[in-house]
Amino acid sequence: MQPPVRPRVGLFVTCLVDLFRPSVGFAAVKLLEDAGCEVSVPSQTCCGQPAFNAGDRAAARDLALQVMDAFANVDYVVAPSGSCGGMMVKHFPELFADDPRLSARARAFAARTHELVSFLVDVMKVERVSASFPRKATYHDSCSGLRELEVAAQPRKLLGTVTGLELAPLKDADVCCGFGGAFAVKYGDISDAIVSEKTNNVEDTGAHTLLAGDLGCLMNMAGKLARRGSSIEVRHVAEVLAGMTDAPPIGAPGKKPA
Template sequence: MNPERNGRPRIGLFVTCLVDLMRPSVGFAAVKLLEDAVCIVEAPVQTCCGQPAYNSGDRGTTRDLAMRMIETFQGYDYVVAPSGSCAGMIRKHYPELFEEDPNWRMKADSLAGKTHELTSFLVDVLGVSAVDASFDGAVTYHDSCSGLRELGVKSQPRKLLSSIDGLTLVEMKDSDVCCGFGGTFAVKYSDISGAIVEAKTKNVEDAKTHTLLAGDLGCLMNMAGRLSREGKPIEVRHVAEVLAGMTDEPPIGMVKAQAAKQS
């Protein structure tokens, strides 16, 4: 280990496509949280993890993208993503892509073993139990499917949220039920997706909080879109933004009360 690092882990931040293109503030929040935890954070030039191609059955394109990812992040102690679905893709599905190629399988296993979702990395790997942030109000939390079922991310964000001064977490009904996004699922099966997110936003509303949080931007954009179309003035944010105390950015898809009345 480089002595100039003083034992600090070198983190390769996998920003994810949606964060890069739609919500860069999530990436900056992730950097702040990791640096506050005394990590060295770098965001190398990167590409898609291949999840959309994988979900569409295009294994060739998925393997090409996975190879790029493996090469890009091979020199880091850990790879951290503010997304359970992207981290789950790398951890759970990269190794199976190279079952017939022992050389690349070894490299895929190596990357998978050091890749983590953001809140899980902070709590489970670094032992972070509290963050220096404040938030005035009550929030509810949606457990995104990949993070929950593939990576076991459930208690970690709640543990960190409980340390925020002024924040009250109100659990919604069926917080662990899908929001209907599912990447390409929402495109292929739009009617089913719409029915699922309608039920989800009903539970969000019934929680009677002004803010909805989650750890995956795809889920957040899906739920925010539905809430917006329903005229519900509920703020939607990525959990990293609240944990980092970086809430100056306008909420995802917030509807002003006046706009809701006009609709």
């Protein structure tokens, strides 16, 4: 399907970006506007994934309906997250499978919902970005984006057009970082073992910056790297693609006023 000339995109900013790292949201807005989209930000809270994964289907359905209502009047729904994207694309239809009317609505909603970077490449046919990041970076594939939405080639393609950026391959880039939402807290020591393995691999790349497309994974890995005293900086891939890297990296202190 050809996108409209100037598609109306509703940014589903995700609760973590909304609360912890608004700069990712603004980077997403810039990337979408540069690609020719008209961006709006409907009133929103959460896609409902925490409730869904905790087994609370009633709350998950309420929140899914709330999202579908809020984003009823846009051509596309775009999220800077494969996790929330996967929830809306794969699991909203599953949530309403027993209700023919809502299920049709959820499927139609899913069909116009995308993860940010794959939307830019696959739908808006973005070939390159105008950004510069003269650093060695490595990229972690967040699980939901990779396996539910097949986000893998798109970020690498666009990162390849960032001036000065050297992308070092990450061993086991497709293996989970150990975040898993509530898992990271409920089974903290298992999560710790998994993220330790991940950060070992990240350190082995010799990269200056670690990138990924999901803030949950990024906060987990950044938190672990910081705890280990690593100097590796951690950022959402959208910040680099948008050339908006003024904000301090995730978990790093702000620049002291001179």
